[in-house]
Amino acid sequence: MSPAEQAQITQSTRNGWLLSAPALVLLTIAAVGPLAIVVAYSFMPQGDFNGVAWGFSLEAWQGILFTKDVFDGTLAWADANLTIFWRSVKLSMLTTVFTFVVGFPTSWFIATRAPKARALWLFLITIPFWTNLLIRTFAINEIIRKEGLLNTILLKLHIISKPLEMIYTDTAVFIGMTYVYLPLMVLPLFASLDRFDMRLLEAAYDLYASPFQVLRKVIVPIVKPGIIAGSILVFVPSLGAYVTPRLLGGGKNMMIGNFIELQFGQGRNWPLGASLSVTLLFIVTGALLVYVRHANRETTHGQ
Amino acid sequence: MTQTIAVEARNVVKAFGHADTAVRALDDVSVQIRKGEFFTLLGPSGCGKTTLLRLIAGFEMPSGGTILLEGADITTLPPNKRPVNTVFQSYALFPHLTVAQNIGFGLEMLGRPKSEVQATTARMLALVKLEAMANRKTSQLSGGQQQRVALARALAPSPKVLLLDEPLSALDLKLRKEMQIELKRLQLETGITFIFVTHDQEEALTMSDRIGVMSAGKLQQVGPPKEIYNHPVNRFVASFIGETNFLPASRDGDRYRLDCGIKIAAPASNAARVTLTIRPEQVRLVAETEADALPAKITNLVYFGTDTHCHAALLDGTEVVARLQSPASGDAGLAVGQSVGLRFVPEAIQVLED
Ligand SMILES: Nc1ncnc2c1ncn2[C@@H]1O[C@H](COP(=O)(O)OP(=O)(O)OP(=O)(O)O)[C@@H](O)[C@H]1O
Ligand SMILES: [Mg+2]
Numbered sequence: 195m196s197p198a199e200q201a202q203i204t205q206s207t208r209n210g211w212l213l214s215a216p217a218l219v220l221l222t223i224a225a226v227g228p229l230a231i232v233v234a235y236s237f238m239p240q241g242d243f244n245g246v247a248w249g250f251s252l253e254a255w256q257g258i259l260f261t262k263d264v265f266d267g268t269l270a271w272a273d274a275n276l277t278i279f280w281r282s283v284k285l286s287m288l289t290t291v292f293t294f295v296v297g298f299p300t301s302w303f304i305a306t307r308a309p310k311a312r313a314l315w316l317f318l319i320t321i322p323f324w325t326n327l328l329i330r331t332f333a334i335n336e337i338i339r340k341e342g343l344l345n346t347i348l349l350k351l352h353i354i355s356k357p358l359e360m361i362y363t364d365t366a367v368f369i370g371m372t373y374v375y376l377p378l379m380v381l382p383l384f385a386s387l388d389r390f391d392m393r394l395l396e397a398a399y400d401l402y403a404s405p406f407q408v409l410r411k412v413i414v415p416i417v418k419p420g421i422i423a424g425s426i427l428v429f430v431p432s433l434g435a436y437v438t439p440r441l442l443g444g445g446k447n448m449m450i451g452n453f454i455e456l457q458f459g460q461g462r463n464w465p466l467g468a469s470l471s472v473t474l475l476f477i478v479t480g481a482l483l484v485y486v487r488h489a490n491r492e493t494t495h496g497q
Numbered sequence: 498m499t500q501t502i503a504v505e506a507r508n509v510v511k512a513f514g515h516a517d518t519a520v521r522a523l524d525d526v527s528v529q530i531r532k533g534e535f536f537t538l539l540g541p542s543g544c545g546k547t548t549l550l551r552l553i554a555g556f557e558m559p560s561g562g563t564i565l566l567e568g569a570d571i572t573t574l575p576p577n578k579r580p581v582n583t584v585f586q587s588y589a590l591f592p593h594l595t596v597a598q599n600i601g602f603g604l605e606m607l608g609r610p611k612s613e614v615q616a617t618t619a620r621m622l623a624l625v626k627l628e629a630m631a632n633r634k635t636s637q638l639s640g641g642q643q644q645r646v647a648l649a650r651a652l653a654p655s656p657k658v659l660l661l662d663e664p665l666s667a668l669d670l671k672l673r674k675e676m677q678i679e680l681k682r683l684q685l686e687t688g689i690t691f692i693f694v695t696h697d698q699e700e701a702l703t704m705s706d707r708i709g710v711m712s713a714g715k716l717q718q719v720g721p722p723k724e725i726y727n728h729p730v731n732r733f734v735a736s737f738i739g740e741t742n743f744l745p746a747s748r749d750g751d752r753y754r755l756d757c758g759i760k761i762a763a764p765a766s767n768a769a770r771v772t773l774t775i776r777p778e779q780v781r782l783v784a785e786t787e788a789d790a791l792p793a794k795i796t797n798l799v800y801f802g803t804d805t806h807c808h809a810a811l812l813d814g815t816e817v818v819a820r821l822q823s824p825a826s827g828d829a830g831l832a833v834g835q836s837v838g839l840r841f842v843p844e845a846i847q848v849l850e851d
Binding site: 391393394396397398399400401402403404407411412415416 | 555587590591603606651654
């Protein structure tokens with residue numbers, strides 16, 4: 195490479211950086227700034243009435259797993275917190291699995307329609323996005339609450355003799371989240387299935403694969419990127435869900451999102467709220483790393 | 498007798514769509530394909546070749562009739578239960594698997610032990626000369642290589658019958674010629690019955706043991722290439738395979754009177770009105786004055802390199818094409834408008850009763 199060429203490349207690289215500088219600065223401030231503040235808060239002592247006080251303290255981090263006895267200062271496991279973490283992870287995983295179980299046949303159905311019908315079905319899938327999440331969640335509330343639509347119908351039909359206690363349970367949260375996040379699973383799955391070459395099904399079937407093997411050995415591995423994308427899109431917001439558990443889970447069946455909000459609101463413990471937020475971030479990152487690693491190993495396995 | 502028949506279709510009918518708008522893709526097709534033979538289905542687009550192949554593979558159920566594999570009725574068996582494999586026109590290779598995994602797929606699905614899968618895969622890779630590509634993804638292969646993977650994948654489970662639906666149509670001419678030879682070699686080496694679909698008549702003639710000519714959902718003629726070429730049973734077959742001249746004629750004693758009024762000798766027939774066909778290479782150009790020559794006038798000369806097509810009109814205007822080997826000088830000494838005599842080799846004339 196001649197010095198002139200080298201100089202030209204250096205020059206254009208520099209120009210590239212200069213051109214993207216405003217965006218990079220903005221992104222850094224917008225993404226790193228708030229996060230840095232949250233991390234900083236988590237290492238500060240609690241303020242007298244609100245917010246944080248200056249200084250350094252690990253109390254907020256301790257508070258995630260332990261409670262300090264008010265009188266003798268001994269530490270004990272914070273069972274309530276652990277329950278909330280466990281519930282959040284469990285419900286998010288259940289939601290992810292269930293949206294996949296429901297979403298896969300749905301996307302398959304859409305992907306195998308004629309192009310015109312496909313557009314219509316996709317359009318129908320996106321309709322829920324037109325209304326506010328809050329309103330949709332209230333609507334579910336209306337359906338599953340004690341005197342709600344579902345119970346009324348089941349009672350009238352004499353299928354049940356007393357109303358089902360669905361509202362303010364984990365099940366209610368699970369139903370709500372599945373409903374809310376289903377489109378986020380369906381859309382990426384559809385995008386993958388849409389590109390899937392249906393002729394491969396015949397090829398596999400011709401080569402002695404049973405229908406289940408066709409699914410397991412051909413369809414799933416090929417649409418895996420869609421499955422991963424859909425799962426991430428459902429799992430991540432599920433874990434931090436706030437509105438759904440608040441409205442359908444009541445005050446008792448909290449998830450991490452509600453717990454964090456509690457610290458910044460009524461609890462008036464900002465440092466704990468901050469440390470919980472950072473913990474949530476770690477859980478999400480950790481879960482994603484494990485998941486993506488595992489998913490990739492599955493694909494390359496057997497080579 | 499059933500021992501020597503690999504696949505048999507008995508009165509197979511396949512209709513698509515509902516009652517009044519139904520398309521009869523196959524209309525009462527019966528054919529016996531012998532074990533170890535290279536059988537070609539030849540016909541124009543839409544005549545039902547793919548449909549017949551798909552019925553044999555099991556992707557479609559016939560609306561009527563039966564399909565037998567080595568004497569056993571397999572009409573309702575799903576594709577994964579039939580010892581029949583397909584080479585798809587689009588290849589349909591699995592993009593998430595390597596070349597070797599693609600080839601081993603069938604055996605793996607059959608639940609064969611790993612050692613056997615590996616050994617057969619290696620043998621197949623050698624057979625199609627792709628040993629060096631074993632661990633590549635199929636997207637990293639050229640068209641010809643993908644074609645060979647598709648072949649190896651379909652051959653690996655040693656099917657009783659291999660179905661090939663226009664497997665060469667996506668290849669360029671040179672590669673196509675190579676693959677024709679390759680296919681023939683594979684068929685001889687493996688001894689597997691090949692049912693090959695094409696609409697390229699030359700391909701059919703050069704590769705097949707027998708050809709089945711199809712048109713509009715019906716099998717018109719089944720026979721070895723020479724028989725199909727030299728003794729077509731009807732006008733469709735005669736015109737579809739190679740070029741030919743059609744000469745309407747009436748029987749006159751033991752000879753035939755052409756519409757131009759001249760009588761010629763040809764094989765016997767019972768019909769009063771017939772069409773005589775003669776291949777261009779069997780038409781001789783002679784001096785106008787020669788006895789028994791049909792007087793004609795040259796209307797066009799088309800130079801093809803190895804030979805020249807001479808179009809000549811008989812007295813009634815019927816056009817006859819003669820294929821003349823180009824002489825060493827390159828100039829046959831003919832000119833448009835020139836009067837010449839045409840002579841047909843009597844044994845080369847085919848009489849079609851229409
Ligand atoms: N799934 C189907 N639904 C409706 N009609 C069909 C279907 N498949 C084939 N046909 C019709 O059946 C007829 C035969 O089709 P087929 O695909 O067997 O033709 P082909 O001989 O393979 O033609 P080509 O050389 O173009 O591949 C055609 O008229 C086609 O339109
Ligand atoms: Mg076809």
